[in-house]
Amino acid sequence: MKVAIYGYYLSVTESILNEILSFLQAHNVEFVFEKKLYDNLSDGILLAKNAATFSSNKDLDKSFDLLISIGGDGTILRAATFVRDSGIPILGINAGRLGFLATVQKENIEKYLTLVLAKEYTTSSRTILNLNLSPKKPNLKNLNFALNEVTINRKDTTSMISIETYLNGEYLNSYWADGLIISTPTGSTGYSLSCGGPVVTPDAKVLIITPIAPHNLNARPLVIPENTEVRLKVSGREENYLVSLDSRINTVSNDTILTIKKAPFKINMIEFKDESFLKTIRNKLLWGEDKRN
Ligand SMILES: NC(=O)c1ccc[n+]([C@@H]2O[C@H](COP(=O)([O-])OP(=O)(O)OC[C@H]3O[C@@H](n4cnc5c(N)ncnc54)[C@H](O)[C@@H]3O)[C@@H](O)[C@H]2O)c1
Ligand SMILES: Nc1ncnc2c1ncn2[C@@H]1O[C@H](COP(=O)(O)OP(=O)(O)OP(=O)(O)O)[C@@H](O)[C@H]1O
Numbered sequence: 532m533k534v535a536i537y538g539y540y541l542s543v544t545e546s547i548l549n550e551i552l553s554f555l556q557a558h559n560v561e562f563v564f565e566k567k568l569y570d571n572l573s574d575g576i577l578l579a580k581n582a583a584t585f586s587s588n589k590d591l592d593k594s595f596d597l598l599i600s601i602g603g604d605g606t607i608l609r610a611a612t613f614v615r616d617s618g619i620p621i622l623g624i625n626a627g628r629l630g631f632l633a634t635v636q637k638e639n640i641e642k643y644l645t646l647v648l649a650k651e652y653t654t655s656s657r658t659i660l661n662l663n664l665s666p667k668k669p670n671l672k673n674l675n676f677a678l679n680e681v682t683i684n685r686k687d688t689t690s691m692i693s694i695e696t697y698l699n700g701e702y703l704n705s706y707w708a709d710g711l712i713i714s715t716p717t718g719s720t721g722y723s724l725s726c727g728g729p730v731v732t733p734d735a736k737v738l739i740i741t742p743i744a745p746h747n748l749n750a751r752p753l754v755i756p757e758n759t760e761v762r763l764k765v766s767g768r769e770e771n772y773l774v775s776l777d778s779r780i781n782t783v784s785n786d787t788i789l790t791i792k793k794a795p796f797k798i799n800m801i802e803f804k805d806e807s808f809l810k811t812i813r814n815k816l817l818w819g820e821d822k823r824n
Contacts, residue, residue, distance in 0.1 A: 660680070
């Protein structure tokens with residue numbers, strides 16, 4: 532078995548890295564580090580010495596069985612940019628706070644890595660969004676996809692923006708708002724949820740359009756089929772606005788047309804029988820905290 536290892540915040544990653552590496556080495560699993568992480572590791576991580584490294588998605592070929600992401604949800608979103616359309620499943624080990632997407636808690640590393648070696652897991656294929664800009668923006672070319680959501684936000688102003696929205700070419704609405712979120716089912720429990728969007732199970736074949744603080748009082752989150760093409764045109768007092776893909780932000784000018792569509796690939800997340808999505812909602816969104824349950 533061959534495993535790619537990724538972490539973004541060094542101290543968070545190192546707090547559990549020795550335990551993970553000891554397990555992998557004891558079971559003869561080959562591990563390869565993301566290069567920036569590897570270069571910054573402290574001397575205390577002895578097992579990492581002389582390990583191989585990868586620098587981009589191009590280095591992760593079919594010989595890899597999985598990528599271990601060490602951190603919280605933000606780290607998984609970054610990990611997705613290494614995996615891209617390779618199909619290599621991501622195992623999230625939560626050394627952060629909420630870790631909604633990171634199924635393995637740091638207290639249970641050995642238990643779940645044992646299940647991984649025994650192949651006692653399933654993969655949950657997550658819908659991904661693609662963003663196209665017209666006119667094109669060269670620095671977006673390689674990272675024009677999102678696992679959680681594409682978000683439009685006002686920039687350098689307190690004024691609202693107007694977001695003219697078309698679904699499969701048909702006019703829907705012009706949202707007068709701080710912004711607009713086009714979310715995948717995975718992203719439904721992220722930013723969209725905070726703006727009143729519905730929670731959607733990861734396997735649902737839908738996208739969600741959620742306005743951010745709309746001043747149209749009757750504008751509500753809208754659930755649409757996942758194969759809908761969403762086209763947006765933004766106007767406002769400033770010449771530019773922000774577009775984010777998960778945690779990656781870009782400045783875009785008002786004359787740009789944005790087209791958001793389901794990507795032709797999915798990202799696979801490793802899941803275990805006893806750490807299901809429904810259990811995660813109860814535990815991490817605290818649905819299970821109702822005293823009457
Ligand atoms: N007001 C908000 O709720 C808000 C604002 C901006 C971004 N976000 C979310 O943060 C993500 C970027 O992450 P970051 O680490 O750079 O930002 P961050 O540091 O602000 O953390 C965002 C929080 O959202 C949680 N989160 C992220 N994705 C989630 C998901 N799919 N389900 C449940 N919880 C999730 C994380 O655990 C974290 O606690 C965005 O994709 C967006 O979904 C939320
Ligand atoms: N700038 C930072 N420097 C050092 N550590 C950080 C920084 N930002 C976050 N961390 C730590 O790293 C952990 C994981 O961060 P990450 O971005 O992966 O997750 P997150 O999106 O904050 O979500 P979660 O709520 O799941 O932790 C955080 O919980 C925090 O302890």
